[in-house]
Amino acid sequence: MSAALAEVDHVVGYAPYVHRVPQREGLTRHASGNTVEVDRAAFALDLARRGERVAVVSGGDAGVFGMAAAVFEAAEDPAYAGVAVRVLPGVSAVQAVAARAGAPVGADFAVMSLSDRLKPWEVVEKRLRAVAEADLVLAIYNPASRSRREQIAMACKVLLEHKSAETVVVVGRDVGRAEESLSVTTLGELDPPSIDMKCLLIVGASSTRVSPAGVWTPRFVR
Numbered sequence: 001m002s003a004a005l006a007e008v009d010h011v012v013g014y015a016p017y018v019h020r021v022p023q024r025e026g027l028t029r030h031a032s033g034n035t036v037e038v039d040r041a042a043f044a045l046d047l048a049r050r051g052e053r054v055a056v057v058s059g060g061d062a063g064v065f066g067m068a069a070a071v072f073e074a075a076e077d078p079a080y081a082g083v084a085v086r087v088l089p090g091v092s093a094v095q096a097v098a099a100r101a102g103a104p105v106g107a108d109f110a111v112m113s114l115s116d117r118l119k120p121w122e123v124v125e126k127r128l129r130a131v132a133e134a135d136l137v138l139a140i141y142n143p144a145s146r147s148r149r150e151q152i153a154m155a156c157k158v159l160l161e162h163k164s165a166e167t168v169v170v171v172g173r174d175v176g177r178a179e180e181s182l183s184v185t186t187l188g189e190l191d192p193p194s195i196d197m198k199c200l201l202i203v204g205a206s207s208t209r210v211s212p213a214g215v216w217t218p219r220f221v222r
């Protein structure tokens with residue numbers, strides 16, 4: 001990743017991520033707001049079309065609720081047919097939180113964003129029910145924001161239709177950063193007001209358990 005960043009003329013992305021790329025001679029950093037992903041991607045593609053070398057950055061893995069899909073969406077415009085796009089993998093929040101907790105995603109798991117900014121809430125509920133019914137471990141991204149305060153409580157209610165209140169839940173907040181915290185609770189005991197946009201939740205399967213070494217999900221199903 002740092003080798004790729006060392007070779008580009010421009011870095012484009014949401015301001016906090018762009019500012020993490022050290023400034024150096026010959027590099028222009030373009031920071032933008034949080035909700036303009038496709039405009040930002042088109043801006044990057046315009047630069048690339050003019051022959052500039054451009055990196056579009058995200059937190060974690062750009063392919064997981066990050067900028068990669070927005071770049072592909074903008075790149076569907078035939079105007080960008082000649083622009084080569086390459087995606088580099090990163091460590092996504094589910095991997096970082098899982099590693100801190102133990103091995104909670106050691107078996108089949110699903111990944112969802114709780115945000116209804118890009119999809120209707122009915123779709124979120126339908127997918128939550130399907131995941132709960134299938135007894136998958138579930139990693140929940142975007143569980144809340146300043147304006148979305150109710151959804152984590154609503155999601156717990158849906159999950160509890162099929163999952164026990166004793167189901168293990170890991171809450172990782174700001175993992176890998178100075179303010180990092182990790183807690184282990186249950187679906188019945190989870191405190192929705194304590195969850196914010198810096199949290200990622202891993203809701204266990206029925207087999208997920210807490211051992212002295214940490215939280216883990218057996219690879220076998222009996």
Ligand SMILES: C[S@@+](CC[C@H](N)C(=O)[O-])C[C@H]1O[C@@H](n2cnc3c(N)ncnc32)[C@H](O)[C@@H]1O
Binds near residue numbers: 142197200
């Ligand atoms: C827009 S998504 C970006 C995900 C990112 N592309 C990734 O692969 O981790 C933002 C959400 O990721 C999760 N997240 C990102 N960084 C995190 C961290 N350091 N600790 C816990 N959760 C994090 C939170 O759920 C947050 O609301």
